[in-house]
Amino acid sequence: MGIMLVAGAISFGVSCSDDENNNVDVVESEKLDLGDGSKENFEIGSDMTLKYPNTYNLKGFVYVPSGVTLTIEPGVIIKGEKSTQGTLIVERGGKIMAQGTKERPIVFTSAQAPGSRKPGDWGGLILLGKAPNNMGEQTIEGGVRSNHGGTDPNDNSGVLSYVRVEFAGIEYSTDNEINGITFGSVGSGTKVDHLQVSCSGDDSFEWFGGTVNAKYLVAYHGWDDDFDTDNGFSGKIQFALGMRDPQTGDKSASNGFESDNNANGSATAPYTGAVFASVSLFGPVASPDSYTDRAGVNGSTVDARFQAALHLRRNTQLSLFNSVITAFPVGIIIENDKGSTTQQWATEGKLEIANCYLAGMVKNFQHAQYWRDNSVFNPDDDGAFVDTYFTRSAGGNRIAAMADLKFGDPTSPSVAAALPGAGSPLASGADWSSAKLSSGFDRVDYIGAFGPGETAADNWTSGWCNFDPQNTVY
Numbered sequence: 001m002g003i004m005l006v007a008g009a010i011s012f013g014v015s016c017s018d019d020e021n022n023n024v025d026v027v028e029s030e031k032l033d034l035g036d037g038s039k040e041n042f043e044i045g046s047d048m049t050l051k052y053p054n055t056y057n058l059k060g061f062v063y064v065p066s067g068v069t070l071t072i073e074p075g076v077i078i079k080g081e082k083s084t085q086g087t088l089i090v091e092r093g094g095k096i097m098a099q100g101t102k103e104r105p106i107v108f109t110s111a112q113a114p115g116s117r118k119p120g121d122w123g124g125l126i127l128l129g130k131a132p133n134n135m136g137e138q139t140i141e142g143g144v145r146s147n148h149g150g151t152d153p154n155d156n157s158g159v160l161s162y163v164r165v166e167f168a169g170i171e172y173s174t175d176n177e178i179n180g181i182t183f184g185s186v187g188s189g190t191k192v193d194h195l196q197v198s199c200s201g202d203d204s205f206e207w208f209g210g211t212v213n214a215k216y217l218v219a220y221h222g223w224d225d226d227f228d229t230d231n232g233f234s235g236k237i238q239f240a241l242g243m244r245d246p247q248t249g250d251k252s253a254s255n256g257f258e259s260d261n262n263a264n265g266s267a268t269a270p271y272t273g274a275v276f277a278s279v280s281l282f283g284p285v286a287s288p289d290s291y292t293d294r295a296g297v298n299g300s301t302v303d304a305r306f307q308a309a310l311h312l313r314r315n316t317q318l319s320l321f322n323s324v325i326t327a328f329p330v331g332i333i334i335e336n337d338k339g340s341t342t343q344q345w346a347t348e349g350k351l352e353i354a355n356c357y358l359a360g361m362v363k364n365f366q367h368a369q370y371w372r373d374n375s376v377f378n379p380d381d382d383g384a385f386v387d388t389y390f391t392r393s394a395g396g397n398r399i400a401a402m403a404d405l406k407f408g409d410p411t412s413p414s415v416a417a418a419l420p421g422a423g424s425p426l427a428s429g430a431d432w433s434s435a436k437l438s439s440g441f442d443r444v445d446y447i448g449a450f451g452p453g454e455t456a457a458d459n460w461t462s463g464w465c466n467f468d469p470q471n472t473v474y
Helices: 342-348 384-390
Strands: 007-012 028-034 048-050 055-058 061-064 069-072 077-080 087-090 095-099 106-110 124-128 158-166 170-173 176-178 181-184 191-198 205-208 214-220 227-230 236-243 257-259 275-282 308-312 319-321 324-326 330-334 352-354 357-359 363-366 398-400
Touching: 087 095, 124 158, 227 236, 308 324, 330 342, 330 384, 342 384, 363 384
Parallel strands: 028 055, 048 069, 055 077, 061 087, 069 095, 077 106, 087 124, 095 158, 106 158, 124 181, 158 191, 181 205, 191 214, 205 227, 214 236, 227 257, 236 275, 257 308, 275 319, 275 324, 308 330, 319 352, 324 357, 330 363, 357 398
Antiparallel strands: 007 028, 170 176
């Protein structure tokens, strides 16, 4: 089936001041339907451009098949239809050219009215490529028709730059979800930078294999994991921010990072060996003393389904450098589940956490998923291995009090809460000596996603991010 574009009534954009909720000028535009509401074989039949200042209603599953390029102009708004679970799928050999700008980002958001939007209002954005993974050719999760995987690590699926994705993410069944943005075997020829996923009904970002690199990612108030890596993903990610809403955790245990080699935990190459650097991760726990765990202790409003800042398991070899991770029920889990040797990889340096700060956790370390048996913190799990590993002298890691890191206003629902203030120890001390950091990273002095002295008006989120998507009029 070919593409359907149906013109609707003439409408006008919204006049906003030049701030983080900006991005729409007062210009005449049209409302057009993209898709027919079906989930079967609706394809964009030939190269196509979504034009600014039009708004597009994404209806059902819309596929960009092999040989076709979908171009989206800066400032275009695409609204996912709730009733048909609107989803955009870029298949192997297809391309998306979504190059927004700081002043005019491309926005995928809910079609629901301001004040009534919810996580999972629509499907999400899925990119699929021909790069390697450790499970061979496979069908992507979420009920779509499309496969991913191949032998070309340099495969090019196009461009995602200065793009926001809001209120996406649908769980069709356990372990069968569409995330805010899903990357399936996407290759390193793809350009990915300046992406914000807000209020996702599942993971904000998930990678299933592939080699794609990325910079400047924001995971804001998602339900499940901020950054989920599987199936041999081996890309390099720098400058990433995760911020959680304390009242919205996912039933499957919400983590900052969740990383597996694959679902079976098998020792299969290529390993999940993604390298993250310059990350600032903020969990939901305002104060460890006020945290409510699964037993309902203390009367806090933190959702009891939150788990760990880093849950590393099933033979992953993920690495994290020069980052600050804070305010989760558990700081770090390195788990030998399903017969895996994840802890051995850490001992051997294949999995590496180095030059990172850990602060504000209810419990710093665990060996295993802490509520697997519907318990609270297992008193027999003292996290001794993870403790010894994290605090090893060669690692350069530090445990600190939140107050000592001098972050901004913790009650602010914006990036201001994540910026280190004057006198913060995060202002210097980054170490780039690891061979895993030899290329593909900007060698900044500071630790975390933001440098010293940056304000809400001049850091890399300014102008294109939106920290109040619920109330924005599109």
